[in-house]
Amino acid sequence: MNWSVRIGSLVMPNPVTVASGTFGYGVEYARLLDLNQLGAVVVKGIRLEPVRGNPTPRTVEVACGLINAIGLQGPGVDGFIEKYWPFLKTLQVPVIINIWGCTVDEYAEVARRFDALEGVGGLELNVSCPNIKEGGAHFGTDVRLLEKVVAACRKATRLPLITKLSPNVPSIVPFAQAAEAAGSDGLSIMNSFPAMAIDIETRRPRLANITGGLTGPCIKPIAVKLVWEAARAVKIPIIGMGGIQSAEDALEFIIAGASAVAVGTANFYEPQTSLHVLQGIREYMQRHGIEDLKSLVGAVKLPRV
Amino acid sequence: MVEQDVIILANENFTGQYHRLVLQADRIAPQAQPGQFVHLRIPLLREALLRRPFSIYQVKDQTLSVLYKTVGKGTHQLARLKPGQMMNAIGPLGHGFTVPASPQIRPLLVAGGYGMAALYLLAERAPRAGVVFVGGRKQGDILCEAEFRALGWEVRAATEDGSYGRRGLVTLPLREELERDASGVRLYACGPTPMLKAVSALAHEFNVEAELSMDEHMCCGVGVCLTCVIPVRTSEGWEYQRTCTEGPVFTANSIAWEVMA
Numbered sequence: 352m353n354w355s356v357r358i359g360s361l362v363m364p365n366p367v368t369v370a371s372g373t374f375g376y377g378v379e380y381a382r383l384l385d386l387n388q389l390g391a392v393v394v395k396g397i398r399l400e401p402v403r404g405n406p407t408p409r410t411v412e413v414a415c416g417l418i419n420a421i422g423l424q425g426p427g428v429d430g431f432i433e434k435y436w437p438f439l440k441t442l443q444v445p446v447i448i449n450i451w452g453c454t455v456d457e458y459a460e461v462a463r464r465f466d467a468l469e470g471v472g473g474l475e476l477n478v479s480c481p482n483i484k485e486g487g488a489h490f491g492t493d494v495r496l497l498e499k500v501v502a503a504c505r506k507a508t509r510l511p512l513i514t515k516l517s518p519n520v521p522s523i524v525p526f527a528q529a530a531e532a533a534g535s536d537g538l539s540i541m542n543s544f545p546a547m548a549i550d551i552e553t554r555r556p557r558l559a560n561i562t563g564g565l566t567g568p569c570i571k572p573i574a575v576k577l578v579w580e581a582a583r584a585v586k587i588p589i590i591g592m593g594g595i596q597s598a599e600d601a602l603e604f605i606i607a608g609a610s611a612v613a614v615g616t617a618n619f620y621e622p623q624t625s626l627h628v629l630q631g632i633r634e635y636m637q638r639h640g641i642e643d644l645k646s647l648v649g650a651v652k653l654p655r656v
Numbered sequence: 657m658v659e660q661d662v663i664i665l666a667n668e669n670f671t672g673q674y675h676r677l678v679l680q681a682d683r684i685a686p687q688a689q690p691g692q693f694v695h696l697r698i699p700l701l702r703e704a705l706l707r708r709p710f711s712i713y714q715v716k717d718q719t720l721s722v723l724y725k726t727v728g729k730g731t732h733q734l735a736r737l738k739p740g741q742m743m744n745a746i747g748p749l750g751h752g753f754t755v756p757a758s759p760q761i762r763p764l765l766v767a768g769g770y771g772m773a774a775l776y777l778l779a780e781r782a783p784r785a786g787v788v789f790v791g792g793r794k795q796g797d798i799l800c801e802a803e804f805r806a807l808g809w810e811v812r813a814a815t816e817d818g819s820y821g822r823r824g825l826v827t828l829p830l831r832e833e834l835e836r837d838a839s840g841v842r843l844y845a846c847g848p849t850p851m852l853k854a855v856s857a858l859a860h861e862f863n864v865e866a867e868l869s870m871d872e873h874m875c876c877g878v879g880v881c882l883t884c885v886i887p888v889r890t891s892e893g894w895e896y897q898r899t900c901t902e903g904p905v906f907t908a909n910s911i912a913w914e915v916m917a
């Protein structure tokens with residue numbers, strides 16, 4: 352049975368990873384599950400300098416989902432390397448570092464810094480965080496800017512690049528194609544969807560940031576559709592994510608066209624989800640006599656027209 | 657910190673709106689320290705995904721209990737669960753209170769709401785008994801008085817409507833005690849944020865140490881999501897730290913109150 356996934360020179364031993372920002376820096380969950388059973392570990396978004404993040408409340412639970420406006424709190428490149436890399440570099444599975452910046456130059460600089468760090472598995476470019484006022488969002492919603500960021504990072508590093516796309520666009524196809532053309536080795540689809548919740552008693556927004564990004568099971572059908580559309584438009588592999596709670600959810604993404612999947616919000620309430628998903632995919636492959644998971648990627652049967 | 661399925665041994669009304677939940681949690685209970693909490697996945701909670709955090713009230717061998725108030729969908733569903741049912745728990749979580757190292761320290765506890773539950777283990781494990789100041793809006797909000805007295809602690813209650821104990825805020829009798837004698841005192845508090853802020857101010861005024869257990873909304877409970885942060889002083893100013901991991905207990909003078917809304 353083969354279920355390894357190749358993204359550029361990055362090889363994931365299996366197709367299940369975790370979504371950036373929902374798994375800290377790996378070390379926090381290491382006491383609850385064996386990280387070396389995952390296909391890769393993806394860490395919380397890092398920019399060049401430390402980031403304080405947004406005031407609280409930062410998250411709010413909604414029907415079958417969560418809205419968050421964390422504001423990309425993080426230790427910056429140096430803080431990350433000092434505090435978290437000593438643990439992460441001991442993992443046997445690839446570590447993917449999610450990076451972001453407020454300018455094209457900053458993205459490239461962060462990419463360069465991680466290029467110089469021994470043992471990094473790959474970089475995921477977060478061009479689509481909705482919770483940062485200065486930067487982030489417009490890179491994910493402007494095709495030309497997206498192309499620039501990816502091209503600049505491509506020049507800055509030999510590491511595999513995975514561009515993480517925003518769902519907040521009229522069509523994901525040009526963005527997927529632009530990332531591919533600019534040298535991205537893979538795509539992550541999708542980031543959170545802009546959203547809002549209001550406390551009707553106080554009439555105040557439930558988040559200090561007023562709006563945030565919606566994630567969790569309620570966004571899954573949107574994400575499946577975006578993966579399906581992008582998969583038909585590009586050749587590079589896609590990591591599908593958005594509301595995955597079970598192997599069935601993950602298989603839907605794979606059949607839609609994702610080569611790998613990431614578990615996000617579900618980690619918060621069931622930390623073992625990623626391992627259960629992995630086990631369920633194995634059982635499905637056995638039950639359906641699937642030798643190589645690649646044969647299932649994009650295998651959706653469409654009605655003839 | 658472990659994740660385990662736990663069995664409900666009891667789940668009954670305690671006082672007023674509070675219920676007592678007793679769990680068979682052989683891997684969590686023996687590790688529990690005063691001020692730590694458990695993160696419970698409440699079964700059959702439709703549409704609401706997240707776990708709910710509750711302070712560990714009592715532990716006995718392999719069981720632990722919590723006292724919870726029914727306030728929203730999670731706690732209302734929790735109150736419907738029956739002995740024998742299972743649920744999933746992660747715990748013990750967080751950085752709790754420092755148990756006084758010697759009987760030289762005179763512990764004064766300050767509680768509001770479920771704060772009494774959060775402080776119970778500390779009272780039980782302290783090398784000497786002290787006084788617990790407990791406040792609430794009305795008599796029904798005062799929890800565990802008998803339990804603290806059974807440990808040999810003195811309980812001084814205050815209610816805002818005067819229906820029980822002194823009329824007014826709990827910080828009133830606390831101030832009187834500090835004015836009487838603040839030597840060797842260490843304060844430990846858990847309750848609503850305005851109460852904690854007032855305790856912090858008293859600690860500063862009387863130059864005594866205080867440890868406060870902060871109640872912030874949580875999501876993961878284990879330090880990955882960065883939902884639960886409060887501003888904490890650093891050499892360069894302040895930074896957000898996680899209530900679920902660096903806290904819930906912080907020293908009063910480490911909190912950057914001026915930054916908090």
Ligand SMILES: Cc1cc2nc3c(=O)[nH]c(=O)nc-3n(C[C@H](O)[C@H](O)[C@H](O)COP(=O)(O)OP(=O)(O)OC[C@H]3O[C@@H](n4cnc5c(N)ncnc54)[C@H](O)[C@@H]3O)c2cc1C
Binds near residue numbers: 728
């Ligand atoms: C460290 C810690 C210890 C706690 N210990 C206790 C305890 O011992 N006894 C007790 O009765 N309560 C305790 N609480 C508060 C308890 O977690 C909330 O009352 C509970 O989460 C409410 O859930 P709900 O679904 O009924 O309310 P809803 O309002 O429906 O919940 C909606 C969301 O808001 C969150 N939320 C609501 N109120 C609070 C609150 N006060 N604090 C944090 N999150 C909240 C919920 O977790 C949920 O994510 C504690 C909170 C923290 C942070």
Ligand SMILES: Cc1cc2nc3c(=O)[nH]c(=O)nc-3n(C[C@H](O)[C@H](O)[C@H](O)COP(=O)(O)O)c2cc1C
Binds near residue numbers: 372419421613
């Ligand atoms: C609390 C939180 C923080 C997140 N932080 C990041 C981040 O730092 N970088 C990023 O690219 N995506 C971030 N995301 C988005 C997730 O990686 C993922 O794309 C999204 O949550 C959809 O998957 P899910 O529905 O399974 O959670 C975050 C999501 C959540 C809920």
Ligand code: FES
Binds near residue numbers: 874876880881885
């Ligand atoms: S609740 Fe997630 S970091 Fe504290």
